[in-house]
Amino acid sequence: xxxxxxxxxxxxxxxxxxxxxxxxxxxxxxxxxxxxxxxxxxxxxxxxxxxxxxxxxxxxxxxxxxxxxxxxxxxxxxxxxxxxxxxxxxxxxxxxxxxxxxxxxxxxxxxxxxxxxxxxxxxxxxxxxxxxxxxxxxxxxxxxxxxxxxxxxxxxxxxxxxxxxxxxxxxxxxxxxxxxxxxxxxxxxxxxxxxxxxxxxxxxxxxxxxxxxxxxxxxxxxxxxxxxxxxxxxxxxxxxxxxxxxxxxxxxxxxxxxxxxxxxxxxxxxxxxxxxxxxxxxxxxxxxx
Amino acid sequence: xxxxxxxxxxxxxxxxxxxxxxxxxxxxxxxxxxxxxxxxxxxxxxxxxxxxxxxxxxxxxxxxxxxxxxxxxxxxxxxxxxxxxxxxxxxxxxxxxxxxxxxxxxxxxxxxxxxxxxxxxxxxxxxxxxxxxxxxxxxxxxxxxxxxxxxxxxxxxxxxxxxxxxxxxxxxxxxxxxxxxxxxxxxxxxxxxxxxxxxxxxxxxxxxxxxxxxxxxxxxxxxxxxxxxxxxxxxxxxxxxxxxxxxxxxxxxxxxxxxxxxxxxxxxxxxxxxxxxxxxxxxxxxxxxxxxxxxxxxxxxxxxxxxxxxxxxxxxxxxxxxxxxxxxxxxxxxxxxxxxxxxxxxxxxxxxxxxxxxxxxxxxxx
Amino acid sequence: xxxxxxxxxxxxxxxxxxxxxxxxxxxxxxxxxxxxxxxxxxxxxxxxxxxxxxxxxxxxxxxxxxxxxxxxxxxxxxxxxxxxxxxxxxxxxxxxxxxxxxxxxxxxxxxxxxxxxxxxxxxxxxxxxxxxxxxxxxxxxxxxxxxxxxxxxxxxxxxxxxxxxxxxxxxxxxxxxxxxxxxxxxxxxxxxxxxxxxxxxxxxxxxxxxxxxxxxxxxxxxxxxxxxxxxxxxxxxxxxxxxxxxxxxxxxxxxxxxxxxxxxxxxxxxxxxxxxxxxxxxxxxxxx
Numbered sequence: 001x002x003x004x005x006x007x008x009x010x011x012x013x014x015x016x017x018x019x020x021x022x023x024x025x026x027x028x029x030x031x032x033x034x035x036x037x038x039x040x041x042x043x044x045x046x047x048x049x050x051x052x053x054x055x056x057x058x059x060x061x062x063x064x065x066x067x068x069x070x071x072x073x074x075x076x077x078x079x080x081x082x083x084x085x086x087x088x089x090x091x092x093x094x095x096x097x098x099x100x101x102x103x104x105x106x107x108x109x110x111x112x113x114x115x116x117x118x119x120x121x122x123x124x125x126x127x128x129x130x131x132x133x134x135x136x137x138x139x140x141x142x143x144x145x146x147x148x149x150x151x152x153x154x155x156x157x158x159x160x161x162x163x164x165x166x167x168x169x170x171x172x173x174x175x176x177x178x179x180x181x182x183x184x185x186x187x188x189x190x191x192x193x194x195x196x197x198x199x200x201x202x203x204x205x206x207x208x209x210x211x212x213x214x215x216x217x218x219x220x221x222x223x224x225x226x227x228x229x230x231x232x233x234x235x236x237x238x239x240x241x242x243x244x245x246x247x248x249x250x251x252x253x254x255x256x257x258x259x260x261x262x263x264x265x266x267x268x269x270x271x272x273x274x275x276x277x278x279x280x281x282x283x284x285x286x287x288x289x
Numbered sequence: 290x291x292x293x294x295x296x297x298x299x300x301x302x303x304x305x306x307x308x309x310x311x312x313x314x315x316x317x318x319x320x321x322x323x324x325x326x327x328x329x330x331x332x333x334x335x336x337x338x339x340x341x342x343x344x345x346x347x348x349x350x351x352x353x354x355x356x357x358x359x360x361x362x363x364x365x366x367x368x369x370x371x372x373x374x375x376x377x378x379x380x381x382x383x384x385x386x387x388x389x390x391x392x393x394x395x396x397x398x399x400x401x402x403x404x405x406x407x408x409x410x411x412x413x414x415x416x417x418x419x420x421x422x423x424x425x426x427x428x429x430x431x432x433x434x435x436x437x438x439x440x441x442x443x444x445x446x447x448x449x450x451x452x453x454x455x456x457x458x459x460x461x462x463x464x465x466x467x468x469x470x471x472x473x474x475x476x477x478x479x480x481x482x483x484x485x486x487x488x489x490x491x492x493x494x495x496x497x498x499x500x501x502x503x504x505x506x507x508x509x510x511x512x513x514x515x516x517x518x519x520x521x522x523x524x525x526x527x528x529x530x531x532x533x534x535x536x537x538x539x540x541x542x543x544x545x546x547x548x549x550x551x552x553x554x555x556x557x558x559x560x561x562x563x564x565x566x567x568x569x570x571x572x573x574x575x576x577x578x579x580x581x582x583x584x585x586x587x588x589x590x591x592x593x594x595x596x597x598x599x600x601x602x603x604x605x606x607x608x609x610x611x612x613x614x615x616x617x618x619x620x621x622x623x624x625x626x627x628x629x630x631x632x633x634x635x636x637x638x639x640x641x642x643x644x645x646x647x648x649x650x651x652x653x654x655x
Numbered sequence: 656x657x658x659x660x661x662x663x664x665x666x667x668x669x670x671x672x673x674x675x676x677x678x679x680x681x682x683x684x685x686x687x688x689x690x691x692x693x694x695x696x697x698x699x700x701x702x703x704x705x706x707x708x709x710x711x712x713x714x715x716x717x718x719x720x721x722x723x724x725x726x727x728x729x730x731x732x733x734x735x736x737x738x739x740x741x742x743x744x745x746x747x748x749x750x751x752x753x754x755x756x757x758x759x760x761x762x763x764x765x766x767x768x769x770x771x772x773x774x775x776x777x778x779x780x781x782x783x784x785x786x787x788x789x790x791x792x793x794x795x796x797x798x799x800x801x802x803x804x805x806x807x808x809x810x811x812x813x814x815x816x817x818x819x820x821x822x823x824x825x826x827x828x829x830x831x832x833x834x835x836x837x838x839x840x841x842x843x844x845x846x847x848x849x850x851x852x853x854x855x856x857x858x859x860x861x862x863x864x865x866x867x868x869x870x871x872x873x874x875x876x877x878x879x880x881x882x883x884x885x886x887x888x889x890x891x892x893x894x895x896x897x898x899x900x901x902x903x904x905x906x907x908x909x910x911x912x913x914x915x916x917x918x919x920x921x922x923x924x925x926x927x928x929x930x931x932x933x934x935x936x937x938x939x940x941x942x943x
Contacts, residue, residue: 140682269765
């Protein structure tokens with residue numbers, strides 16, 4: 001007669017044996033690598049060219065610069081009429097993002113929370129503006145902004161870009177806001193928050209990633225647009241993209257400087273995508289999954 | 290038909306586990322017999338879902354073997370294991386009708402469409418899904434969806450075990466018992482091994498013939514609901530099963546028994562001898578509130594305690610008592626006299642359990 | 656979610672309304688105004704009614720570029736949507752590799768459109784571009800500036816390079832929204848890869864794909880800058896799309912009336928196709 005302790009064995013040594021299906025994994029990796037290569041090679045080619053002199057570019061094909069030079073960049077950074085182009089573009093893009101968010105946030109809130117006379121028509125009408133070809137608006141814009149004295153200002157371009165960015169922003173934000181339960185609004189009001197305080201202190205932080213993605217989209221479409229920006233400016237607010245056409249001179253195209261200018265236009269985009277990279281997976285679904 | 294044997298099984302999510310804490314499943318040996326209705330009961334994070342996924346093959350264990358009828362299946366993917374699994378949140382194929390959902394596993398097996406039809410109709414009848422067969426699955430309510438995902442497991446002739454991972458979590462309370470009864474019925478009808486994961490002891494006890502209680506990556510006890518109640522093999526089982534759970538007191542070994550705060554509790558000679566031999570200082574005694582004997586006056590072997598609180602639950606009362614600085618709970622039946630201020634408790638020997646290192650010390654059969 | 660009836664919400668929408676009215680309604684009215692007049696100079700204009708519309712609808716320039724436009728947008732959708740889905744399916748699902756992929760894929764989207772044109776203008780040239788050089792050294796005679804087929808191919812390739820990422824990123828975030836249990840259930844149901852794609856992934860991707868198709872249709876239908884920089888619409892008129900025809904007419908030849916009529920027809924076509932697409936999708940949804 002002995003008492004025993006009814007205890008299972010303690011954990012013992014370690015042996016590992018993990019097996020995976022390597023085959024499909026490998027194929028996926030190869031596929032995505034191939035596609036990314038396809039994306040990167042043309043950009044690399046531009047970068048490659050920007051470090052070459054024109055003689056080298058036209059002299060023959062080489063996969064990397066044989067005589068590495070920064071001269072092309074020096075041309076841009078030493079000439080205000082060049083680098084001010086970047087400043088101009090950044091200025092109107094920032095202005096546009098700010099204006100767009102300021103007007104789109106309350107509107108999106110109204111669409112996501114309230115029923116009001118004409119709401120559906122208004123929403124649809126807003127979206128139709130995203131479908132308007134910018135080419136249609138070239139002349140009228142030019143005349144309109146000239147007549148109100150806005151021609152060749154950053155504000156003119158920023159306002160013109162609102163044409164397609166505001167509808168998009170309202171639409172994206174509405175999706176995100178509809179994902180926030182109404183009860184949160186009601187609880188806040190019961191707790192004695194005013195609308196402004198609730199909106200700024202509680203609601204906006206909740207849709208942070210939505211705002212980030214909206215800003216990203218606005219930046220993207222404003223930064224890459226050229227047709228309107230070029231038409232509405234002449235000297236003071238001329239965007240970098242328009243200045244690039246200068247490289248076509250009497251002696252032919254200055255490929256090196258053109259490439260350097262192009263490379264420099266990619267950098268702001270890279271910075272922006274770096275900042276929103278963690279929101280992309282969730283945000284790109286635009287709150288609609 | 291399958292008997293599921295987990296042999297020296299252990300699993301760690303980290304590639305180089307260093308200590309016991311790195312293991313989601315600590316080394317265990319366990320057998321689920323063919324045709325049984327089992328519950329796997331434990332708090333969240335104890336490894337129950339991990340264990341379930343290892344059985345179904347969604348997860349490959351880092352150590353040990355999974356044997357179906359003695360055959361090692363570690364390397365066999367879930368689709369070839371003849372096992373169905375129902376998840377916590379109902380998984381239905383939204384774009385398909387209920388009929389197509391039920392037919393899906395059979396179509397994947399390339400069965401003949403007429404065979405599929407008869408099988409689907411049969412299962413739909415059992416699950417009472419016939420009126421919904423033409424409906425899109427995405428328009429169903431949560432309990433209907435869960436029935437559909439169970440149905441997908443049942444239509445397959447080759448399924449020998451169904452694993453349920455807390456399948457009733459999202460179901461309305463009044464529908465829960467209905468679905469549970471349905472499961473029980475299906476179990477009787479089909480002779481399928483069923484393993485039901487839950488953290489609800491009531492759910493486990495009503496569904497299963499035998500319950501495996503999991504705690505900290507181990508199965509600490511495997512037994513009938515009655516066994517779990519009467520002889521918890523681990524302090525956790527005592528605490529987790531029953532409402533309120535077992536009273537568990539930290540004690541020290543002393544001459545002829547154990548003592549705490551000056552209170553001496555005598556034990557059998559055999560247990561005392563065992564205590565003398567173990568090096569551990571982690572000694573506890575446990576007794577269920579239901580088994581504590583209460584009286585108004587002192588009797589032999591009783592301890593005096595102060596009545597702190599009385600909770601009236603209708604047919605019975607729960608007393609909270611202060612026994613030498615330890616709070617214990619005791620159950621008082623309707624017809625018993627309610628003590629005032631003081632009470633005298635005694636611990637019937639057969640219900641007083643001794644735990645060393647949290648595990649029960651059992652006396653050999655007498 | 657139930658919405659509350661509240662007309663005060665108009666105050667919240669008012670800023671948007673005013674802004675868009677300023678930047679869209681006034682210009683649009685100007686266009687409408689031009690489209691019904693014959694304008695000689697700032698002070699002389701005659702009302703011509705629907706004359707310009709009649710003329711434009713019979714104008715071969717419109718017909719040709721409209722046809723090219725539809726073929727182009729059709730090709731763009733046919734290539735970019737499936738390719739974008741495939742890229743999204745191949746992307747790593749988590750960790751640093753996923754972040755890196757996202758960033759690299761997004762790069763083409765953030766390059767100014769004329770720079771996109773420039774990149775391919777250079778890249779495709781046989782003398783200084785890797786791509787043009789590589790194709791030619793394979794023994795294929797390739798010159799996008801001289802051969803219409805090559806020009807088309809290059810413009811399409813450029814658009815695929817430029818925009819497939821958008822579809823891929825939309826789909827990627829759609830795929831991330833599918834709970835793991837769906838894949839597990841599918842494995843247990845012995846679903847094939849194709850069945851998983853067809854019955855789990857594709858249905859979940861539907862809403863993002865609608866967005867993707869609409870955006871890609873609209874933007875490819877309005878394309879201007881990239882082909883303008885790459886080919887200048889040539890050789891001949893082979894890659895001259897609607898926006899370019901319109902700009903030539905309005906800015907180049909200053910035919911304000913016809914250009915305005917052209918603009919409105921153009922706008923209406925975009926609206927009509929988008930609307931058709933949208934109602935078909937929602938009808939299909941209800942029909943099931």
